[in-house]
Each structure stands twice: as structure tokens, then as C-alpha cells.
Amino acid sequence: MRARGLAALVLLGLAGCSRTVYEAHFATPADVAKIAEAGTRAPFLKCHMPDGRVFVLEHWSIDEGAGVVAGFGLEYAANRSRIGRARQITLGLRDVALLETNRPYSVDVGTGSIVGLSIGSAASLALSLVCAANGRACFP
Amino acid sequence: MKRAALLLLVAACGDPGQLGRGIVTPNDVTARVALEDVPVTGSEVSVVRTDDTKVTGELLEANEDRVTLLKDGALVVIRADEIRRAIVTRYENGGIVTALAGWSAATGATQLTHGVFWLVSGPIWGGISAGVIAPVAADEGRFAYAERRSDLTFLQEYARFPQGLPAEYRRR
Numbered sequence: 235m236r237a238r239g240l241a242a243l244v245l246l247g248l249a250g251c252s253r254t255v256y257e258a259h260f261a262t263p264a265d266v267a268k269i270a271e272a273g274t275r276a277p278f279l280k281c282h283m284p285d286g287r288v289f290v291l292e293h294w295s296i297d298e299g300a301g302v303v304a305g306f307g308l309e310y311a312a313n314r315s316r317i318g319r320a321r322q323i324t325l326g327l328r329d330v331a332l333l334e335t336n337r338p339y340s341v342d343v344g345t346g347s348i349v350g351l352s353i354g355s356a357a358s359l360a361l362s363l364v365c366a367a368n369g370r371a372c373f374p
Numbered sequence: 375m376k377r378a379a380l381l382l383l384v385a386a387c388g389d390p391g392q393l394g395r396g397i398v399t400p401n402d403v404t405a406r407v408a409l410e411d412v413p414v415t416g417s418e419v420s421v422v423r424t425d426d427t428k429v430t431g432e433l434l435e436a437n438e439d440r441v442t443l444l445k446d447g448a449l450v451v452i453r454a455d456e457i458r459r460a461i462v463t464r465y466e467n468g469g470i471v472t473a474l475a476g477w478s479a480a481t482g483a484t485q486l487t488h489g490v491f492w493l494v495s496g497p498i499w500g501g502i503s504a505g506v507i508a509p510v511a512a513d514e515g516r517f518a519y520a521e522r523r524s525d526l527t528f529l530q531e532y533a534r535f536p537q538g539l540p541a542e543y544r545r546r
Binding site: 275278308331 | 396397398406412414415465467470478498502503505506507509510539541
């Protein structure tokens with residue numbers, strides 16, 4: 235049981251050692267084809283508006299024929315305060331200044347360090363236990 | 375000597391991250407992120423001017439003529455010909471370094487129970503700690519650099535307003 239707890243702690247530590255970075259591709263509404271390939275793997279689409287607002291959409295789609303972009307998402311003002319709640323949003327492509335696809339991915343920052351410290355700590359703990367069990371050997 | 379050691383450490387900790395957000399590597403694993411956690415602000419950017427002064431703030435806009443930062447609620451506009459270098463922070467690692475240092479200190483404290491063996495285990499632990507924390511602290515991959523005027527186009531990809539400053543901000 236303790237081993238499971240320790241393993242869970244180490245796994246938690248490893249998970250905390252990654253950072254999220256966003257792959258992004260940009261296109262104007264007149265050049266949507268530019269982000270077609272990247273769009274297939276991007277869960278999020280940002281629609282930057284001329285007045286500074288931005289819409290962050292997921293489950294998004296672009297219908298060039300109808301001239302609309304749609305998705306479920308959030309709206310932010312230019313100062314980045316959130317406007318309203320998450321909702322279904324449909325925007326005219328003509329009203330959008332710039333489209334940005336976003337794919338989050340993890341960057342490993344310190345997994346090796348966690349493993350190194352875990353091994354060292356385990357060895358140190360083992361020696362502490364030996365000394366606790368046999369005090370004379372460590373404190374003559 | 376100190377400078378040489380630092381250079382060696384930096385060299386051992388890899389290259390800076392690539393400027394430009396469209397670059398992917400086969401090892402990249404898509405992360406799960408909630409809609410509300412997708413960042414909508416610009417990256418933190420430090421601009422080093424040709425007179426060696428430095429200003430750090432949120433990147434609002436970058437183009438071939440100027441870089442605009444938001445610092446303490448005020449706009450700072452820096453002309454391109456005044457810029458020696460712009461440094462983008464792609465991700466932070468301060469929290470991880472602090473956590474690792476805390477872990478190292480806590481384990482070090484428990485080594486007082488090792489008695490005479492501490493004379494051996496103490497230095498070994500010190501070496502392990504330094505060896506695993508230093509590379510994380512010196513991780514160059516968390517930065518990307520813009521050093522040419524043409525790089526400012528890539529810098530724009532990190533801005534809050536990649537479409538250009540809205541009128542409301544231009545007036546300010």
C-alpha cells in the first residue's frame with residue numbers, strides 16, 4: 235500500500251514536470267487553406283477580431299462557402315476579461331481579422347531530475363532505517 | 375573560471391527554443407487542456423535595447439517597425455532600430471526548480487540520522503542535488519531569441535494581438 239502511495243507521488247511529480255506549449259498557425263480569412271493541414275490536429279481555434287476581442291473555439295469548423303466559422307467557445311475583450319459564458323458561437327469570416335490554430339503539447343522539463351532525486355532519496359531513507367535499527371553502527 | 379563553468383553548464387543544457395510557433399517535432403505529444411485554460415494573453419518578452427537597458431512585459435504587438443509591450447498597465451513602444459535582442463519566455467520552470475530545491479533540502483536534513491556515514495552520504499547527496507537541479511535551472515529551451523529585424527515577424531506569433539494593435543490601444 236505504501237509502495238503504491240509512493241509510486242502515485244512520483245507519478246504526480248513527473249506529471250508536474252511538464253509544461254504546456256502551443257503550436258500555432260495563422261491565416262487571414264482570405265487564406266484559410268493555409269491552416270487546413272494544421273487545423274486537422276488543432277483542438278482550438280482563435281478568432282482575432284479587429285477591435286482586439288478574441289474568440290477561443292473548440293469543436294470548430296470553417297465553412298468557406300457560407301463564409302462562417304463556428305464552434306463552442308469563449309469570448310474575451312481586448313483587455314482579456316471574459317465576456318459571458320461558454321456557448322455556441324458563429325462568426326462571419328469577413329468580420330475576423332486573423333485565424334489562429336492552437337495545439338497544446340507537453341514539454342518535459344524535469345522528469346530526469348525527479349527520477350534522480352527519487353533514487354537518491356530512497357537510498358538515503360534506507361540508510362536512515364539501518365541507523366535507526368542499529369544505532370551503534372552509525373553513532374559509535 | 376566561474377564564467378567558464380557557467381558556459382559549460384549552459385552548453386550542456388541545450389539550445390534555446392525555436393522562434394516561431396509552427397515548428398513541431400515528432401516527439402511532441404498533444405496535451406489535454408480545458409477551453410478556459412487556453413492562454414489569451416501575449417508571452418512574456420524581454421527586450422534588450424542597443425544601450426543595454428532592458429524592459430520586460432507582456433508582448434502586445436511586434437512588427438518590423440516596433441515592439442509594443444504591456445508593463446505594469448502601461449504601454450511601452452520600442453522602435454525596431456533600438457532593439458538589440460528580444461527574448462521570449464516559452465514556458466516557466468521556476469516552480470519546478472523551487473520544488474526540487476525543497477526536496478533536496480528536506481532529504482539533506484534527514485541525513486543527520488546517518489551519523490558517521492553522513493561524511494560520505496552528505497557529499498554524495500550534495501552532488502546528486504546539484505547535478506539534477508542545475509540543468510533544469512539552466513534550461514535554455516524555455517527561451518527563444520529574436521536578434522534580427524526579420525525575426526520580429528516570428529515574434530508577432532507570441533503577441534496578444536497578432537492581427538495588430540486595435541484602435542483602442544493605438545490611441546493609448
